[in-house]
Amino acid sequence: MQLDSKIPSGPIEKKWDTHRFEMKLVNPANKRKYNIIVVGSGLAGASAAASMAELGYNVKCFCYQDSPRRAHSIAAQGGINAAKNYQNDGDSIYRLFYDTVKGGDFRAREANVYRLAQISVNIIDQCAAQGVPFAREYSGLLANRSFGGAQVSRTFYARGQTGQQLLLGAYQALERQIYLGKVEMFPRTEMLDLIIIDGKARGITARNLVTGKIESFIADAVVLGTGGYGNVFYLSTNAKNSNATAIWRAYKRGAGFGNPCFTQIHPTCIPVSGDYQSKLTLMSESLRNDGRIWVPKQKGDKRPAQQIPEDDRDYYLERRYPSFGNLVPRDVASRAAKAVCDEGRGVGETALGVYLDFGAAIKRSGEDVIREKYGNLFDMYQRITDENPYKQPMRIYPAVHYTMGGLWVDYNLMSTIAGLFIIGEANFSDHGANRLGASALMQGLADGYFVIPYTIGNYLANASLQKIDSSHQGVKQVESEVSERIKKLLSIKGKRTVDSIHRELGKLVWDECGMARNAEGLKRGLEKIPGIKEEFWKNVNVLGEGQDFNQSLEKAGRVADFLELAELMFMDAFAREESCGGHFRTEYQNTEGEALRNDIDFSHAAVWEYQGEGKKPLRHKEELSFEYVHLAQRSYK
Amino acid sequence: MMNLVLYVWRQKNAQSQGQMVRYDAKNVSPDMSFLEMLDVINEELISKGQDPIAFDHDCREGICGSCGLMINGQAHGPKKATTTCQLHMRSFKDGDSIYIEPWRAKAFPVIKDLVVDRSSFDRIIQAGGYVSVSTGNAPDANSTPVPKTNADKAMDAASCIGCGACVASCPNSSAMLFTSAKIGHLGLLPQGQPERKERVLNMVTTMDKEGFGSCTNHRECEAACPKEITVDFIARMNRDYLWASLTYQKPSARGGGE
Structure with a gap:
């Protein structure tokens, strides 16, 4: 496997401009001769599909939901970063770049991150022009707030529904192109495999989720914007149907998988309440602007929060990290919460929780101000827990939220398979070992609106693509493999439900490859996963038929892929003998319990290459060099 | 239990x-x-x-x-x-x-079972529920100030999640609340003004064509809406529709040329 990152030469602030000039263009009349497939309709997919259609390409866009507007980007709450420096507080492109590389614990590619910071300002302009109703000051100008890992206010927001509003902007742009006939939309259609002809990605095989029909679609390039794989943990803040099938099928067809063990555990989620729990709900990180996190100083202090006096409270983030306080990055905040709960100082019935307290903020600014800022989040908390957060502190606990790992891409966002591009959370590129808050929306839209429309043209202009159709032998081969697999899933007729096996897998991944990992636990996990996989393929019960609307069958295919992906996560976590960002190996920590990187041996992205069923995948390295941000121990003290 | x-x-x-x-x-x-x-x-x-x-x-x-x-x-x-x-x-x-x-x-x-096809909502949006601004066309975001009250009201309308509860609860199966929320959101913002008339005319026509009923002021939609979008937006849409019907001029078909 060749890992050529194709980083343009020259000083970092000139790389993207130089590259844009050097890339070949496709002339406007020729663009309409090219067909492009986009899988996924979230921020990355919808913005890419719309922008490429605007340029003149013929786009086919696929999503499993009943409408592209429902992609899970819609659930992002807090905001989107941009280096506008509207607040005059010293922000700049360079500072956003610096914060992001540092926040990612020095495991991201500098050139990509710099480009992301540059583009961030265009995104805000584009979205405002689309009519995204961002929060505003009385002057009519845009408002900002601050987020974890930064000491400036550069986060733009639309109440607690920023993801929804940005997605609706992209969705509306997409619907406009559908109306104009430049995008053909395939809702309720799920990609089940990738078609490669002569070494190039040329299409997908998909299942119509209403009729069950298996059909192949041919194109000149394929773009995956299918999101992350957090649902490998079963319980996560992802949507119930979010899945890794598209990227996993691509991996098995030869796309390198970058840093699968880099997963993000978000510090502020509503704690688990029972065995029936189907998903976890996030409480936006923006709440840490005004909420103070604490636990009782004494172990097993069961008094209600209001009865615990100030002196008996431990505001542990403010104590341990005085300069960033409650706004430390997510990985740091999550581990700190786990540490106090492990000491027996957790709160709530399960003792797996810490308080997020708005008492001081309400006293300072009044309940109305807090309601205006976070009203919908407070309401959601109350609906779920039946507790009033204006009167008593919220209880929160970390939960799986985002995956920094994903398919490896070069500077052009192309994977190791020619013609296969990966955008948004599905790729591994910009966040290193830990993503900062309000950076996911920024990356999804940067990739979709402003990177892929250029780089895909360069690929198409240089590629010589033979004309094929869906009767090609290579296409028929993939189709028959997909159909066989479905037949196999339906024929097992065992005793376990898909969900029960998914839960079992999720618990194992959470216990052994979650917030803290070590060699022993990872080995245990690697020994157990094959057993769960075998149980699945021997004893799962998938009812119904393939030629039908069949939600059990949909789930079964996704869980089968999660079972394989989990194994790769464990291997990657085992091989990375250091702690960095969200990957915390308990063997590698300093005396204060902070993550201890090993830059000599592990300053690289690990990229895994599939070797076939039952064979150990190969681990390759893309060495990372840090010319601008100097490698240092992260400090938020 | x-x-x-x-x-x-x-x-x-x-x-x-x-x-x-x-x-x-x-x-x-x-x-x-x-x-x-x-x-x-x-x-x-x-x-x-x-x-x-x-x-x-x-x-x-x-x-x-x-x-x-x-x-x-x-x-x-x-x-x-x-x-x-x-x-x-x-x-x-x-x-x-x-x-x-x-x-x-x-x-x-x-x-x-309990699954329905709501693609008619997407087709209503296709008829004009957007600002026609292609990627790359945008001026600096702060060059167009928006009064806070308008921005907040636009956000109230924009919070629609397209679930369809308004239609399901309406005795006429009307989609007026859904359609008016998008028209209200964009109509309250300066960015939405250039296409305001075509938008309301086209979206309402599509809504009728899709087989949704008319509004007869039961206000069941408002009561059912999980995002508490009010029927004020329906009134606003009706005003816009009347105004647009009376004043809309088709764009001139004359081409440019060099």
């Missing part, structure tokens, strides 16, 4: 006839969400070799708009400003009977 009796609409596909089927839900925890209660029923059905109940759902945090059930005749159930996924069983009591049906409207045909 509670024991409940459920009557659920089962329908194999769009062609077949459906019927209500009785299920007993035992040991339901008040802290479960409504959909988690259905998950448990489905796990039991699968174990017994019976086809599980199909229903749409995804984010389960009240924002994607996928879920939507008629619960005892109320869209999204008894709790105000709450989607089905965010409704918790503490809103019911031991021994209750619960009737669960899909959204019923001509423009939302049933696909299976």
Whole structure:
């Protein structure tokens, strides 16, 4: 496997401009001769599909939901970063770049991150022009707030529904192109495999989720914007149907998988309440602007929060990290919460929780101000827990939220398979070992609106693509493999439900490859996963038929892929003998319990290459060099 | 823990006839969400070799708009400003009977059980629910100030999740609240002005063509809306529609040329 990152030469602030000039263009009349497939309709997919259609390409866009507007980007709450420096507080492109590389614990590619910071300002302009109703000051100008890992206010927001509003902007742009006939939309259609002809990605095989029909679609390039794989943990803040099938099928067809063990555990989620729990709900990180996190100083202090006096409270983030306080990055905040709960100082019935307290903020600014800022989040908390957060502190606990790992891409966002591009959370590129808050929306839209429309043209202009159709032998081969697999899933007729096996897998991944990992636990996990996989393929019960609307069958295919992906996560976590960002190996920590990187041996992205069923995948390295941000121990003290 | 009796609409596909089927839900925890209660029923059905109940759902945090059930005749159930996924069983009591049906409207045909086809909503948006600004055309975001009150009101309208509860709860199956929310959102902002007239004319025409009924001021939609969007937006849309009908001029067909 060749890992050529194709980083343009020259000083970092000139790389993207130089590259844009050097890339070949496709002339406007020729663009309409090219067909492009986009899988996924979230921020990355919808913005890419719309922008490429605007340029003149013929786009086919696929999503499993009943409408592209429902992609899970819609659930992002807090905001989107941009280096506008509207607040005059010293922000700049360079500072956003610096914060992001540092926040990612020095495991991201500098050139990509710099480009992301540059583009961030265009995104805000584009979205405002689309009519995204961002929060505003009385002057009519845009408002900002601050987020974890930064000491400036550069986060733009639309109440607690920023993801929804940005997605609706992209969705509306997409619907406009559908109306104009430049995008053909395939809702309720799920990609089940990738078609490669002569070494190039040329299409997908998909299942119509209403009729069950298996059909192949041919194109000149394929773009995956299918999101992350957090649902490998079963319980996560992802949507119930979010899945890794598209990227996993691509991996098995030869796309390198970058840093699968880099997963993000978000510090502020509503704690688990029972065995029936189907998903976890996030409480936006923006709440840490005004909420103070604490636990009782004494172990097993069961008094209600209001009865615990100030002196008996431990505001542990403010104590341990005085300069960033409650706004430390997510990985740091999550581990700190786990540490106090492990000491027996957790709160709530399960003792797996810490308080997020708005008492001081309400006293300072009044309940109305807090309601205006976070009203919908407070309401959601109350609906779920039946507790009033204006009167008593919220209880929160970390939960799986985002995956920094994903398919490896070069500077052009192309994977190791020619013609296969990966955008948004599905790729591994910009966040290193830990993503900062309000950076996911920024990356999804940067990739979709402003990177892929250029780089895909360069690929198409240089590629010589033979004309094929869906009767090609290579296409028929993939189709028959997909159909066989479905037949196999339906024929097992065992005793376990898909969900029960998914839960079992999720618990194992959470216990052994979650917030803290070590060699022993990872080995245990690697020994157990094959057993769960075998149980699945021997004893799962998938009812119904393939030629039908069949939600059990949909789930079964996704869980089968999660079972394989989990194994790769464990291997990657085992091989990375250091702690960095969200990957915390308990063997590698300093005396204060902070993550201890090993830059000599592990300053690289690990990229895994599939070797076939039952064979150990190969681990390759893309060495990372840090010319601008100097490698240092992260400090938020 | 509670024991409940459920009557659920089962329908194999769009062609077949459906019927209500009785299920007993035992040991339901008040802290479960409504959909988690259905998950448990489905796990039991699968174990017994019976086809599980199909229903749409995804984010389960009240924002994607996928879920939507008629619960005892109320869209999204008894709790105000709450989607089905965010409704918790503490809103019911031991021994209750619960009737669960899909959204019923001509423009939302049933696909299976509780799943309906809402693509008519997408087609209404296609008819003009956007600002026609291609990527790369935008001026600096702060070059167009928007009065805070307008921005806030636009946000109220824009918070629509497209779930369809407004249609399902309306005796006429009207989509006026959904359509007017998008027209209101864009019409309140300076960015939405250039296309304001075409937008309202085209979106309303499409809404009628899709088979949604008219508004006769029952205001059931407002009561059912999980995002509390008000019928003020319908009034606003009607004003815009009248104004646009009287004053709209088709663009001149003359081409440019060099």
